[in-house]
Every structure is written in structure tokens, then in C-alpha cells.
Amino acid sequence: MSRVLSSQPLTAAAFAPFGDVIEVSGVPDKLINQGMCGRHHDLARLDFTDGRAGISLFDAKARQFPHVVDMVERHPDGSQAFIPVSGVPMLVIVAEDQDGSPVNLKAFVSQPGQSVNLLRGVWHGVLAPVEKPGRFIVIDRIGDGPNLQEHWFDDPFVVETVTKAP
Template sequence: MKTLQMERLTRAAFAPFGDVIELEGARHFAINGGTTERYHDLACVDVTENGGRPLINLFRAQPRALPVEITMMERHPLGSQAFIPLTAGRYLVVVAPAGEFDPTQMRAFWTDAWQGVNYAKGVWHHPLLALDRVSDFVVVDRGGEQPNCDELSLAQPRRLTFEASAERVE
């Protein structure tokens, strides 16, 4: 079984797949008479294609133990999907570029506390991979009449562990 190299989640590293939602480096300013700090425009919500509308959901992820075996991926071809953690629990992110799925382009990231992600429309990703404890996430995605979730099983599963080698999976 091949192993995916884990990377720290940063805006630059994740840019091909969407947005990292975090306060550090975000545009912010005081509002409400100076009683509130607004962190502005943290992600590009893209859900209106073919009459879609934004949904706000809460997902409760059960913790996983490492190593995790990645056997499937999914994508949402009609809209972005944002995950914003409500606790400082660790979680992992596994992605591949939009378009025809290419397992050689899979990447895995570990998150710092309070980082969220916004998967761009069509980006392949694994469902939530919470670590340590049950973790709640606010999820902003697309509602509408058309199906908006494609799933596929990997021909060759990948192992996800912090002990991964320094070489990228090919």
C-alpha cells in the first residue's frame, strides 16, 4: 500500500484546491462601534450554478485513529464546500485536483487548530478525518435539485500517517 506524505496546511500549499479559512493574515477591521473585529472575505463560496443556493450545516465527525486507510474520494461538481471547525481539534485533509481523478496528484495536509478549508468546485477530497475526539464543523455547501456528489473507490488504497516518507506518492 502506498503512503501519502503529510504536509502542513498553508494558504500557499492548498491554493490549487481552494481556500484555507483562518484568521492569521486575513483582512480585518473593527465594526459595531469598535466592539467587534471583522475578519473579512475568508473564502470564495461558489454554489449558485444551475440555480443552487447556499446551505449551512453542522457535521459531527467521529475521531479516526492513525494510520488511516484512504479507499475513496468524492467531489462536488456544482459548488464549493467549506468546513469550519467549532473546536480546536486536529483533523486531516486529503485532496486531488479537479477534473479527471489522478491518484498520483493526491496530497494530504494536517491542520493547525482553528483552520478551516473551502474545497473549490470539483476538487476531489476525502470526507472528514477528525483526530483525537468528536469534532463539530460548520459546513457551507450547495443545495439544489441536481445531484452534486460524485464518489469513487481507489484502485489502490493509500495509507495516511505522520510517519510517511519524505517522497511524494507517484
């Protein structure tokens, strides 16, 4: 048996308990490079217990709706940012933690120009570009020791297509 989970557009306010929506809005914080470049400063809360920040490129296969979520994972030692390079939207699954288990799953679909930074220890689904394969820059912890916990659901969730924002 599966549980239905409706997806919604990704907004900074709705996503705040789980991390940061990285996007440009408004005017830059300051102009640099002789006024030729606007800097939108410090858009994500990168956080690592140890190790260092690393930048990797991920090539991810396309996912379709309805999308089955049978597992979520978290990284207790570092935040993890996903920045689309190919402009493909992504399905972002997140969950609250209750005594070491994920609860109250939420599903978001990013819009063009949006990236996400998942806070350290936040339960989340795997990288899931929607409709087409995608390439992503991933900024996360590089260091010794395990930094991955997985939770497999006895009853998976099925994510439906995106619903309109309230």
C-alpha cells in the first residue's frame, strides 16, 4: 500500500524549516568588479561538523509523476546544496524528524532559477530532476567517516503532480 503526497511549488517560506531556497530576488547586496557584477551575498547556510566543503557535479536521470518515494536519507555531518546547471526543475522531498525517523513528508517542485540547500540532518529524497535528465552542482561535506543515514518506508509515498501555490 502506498500513501499519496501532493507536490507544491518551491517557496522560501514553505521550505525554510528544511533549508534554503537559493535564488536571486530584488537588487544585489552590492556591486563588484567596477560595477559590472551584482553580488547576491550569502544565500545558503552551509554547515559542517568537520571536514571541508566540496563541489561535485551530478548527472541525474529523469523522474516522472507519479513518483514513488520508498526511501529518504540525511547527512548528520553537513548541509547539502543542489544547484541545477541544465535548467531542469527538480522534485525536492523533505521530512521532519521525530525520534530519529522521518515524519510529515513534503514535496516541492523547483522553478527555473531556483536551487536548494538542505540543512545538516534534514531527511530528504534523492536527487530527482523532473521530466528530463539534469546536471547539478552539489556542494556538501567532504571528510572522513560516514555521513549518510537511510530510512526505508514499509508503505512508500507516491508523489502526484505539482499543485498550485496557496
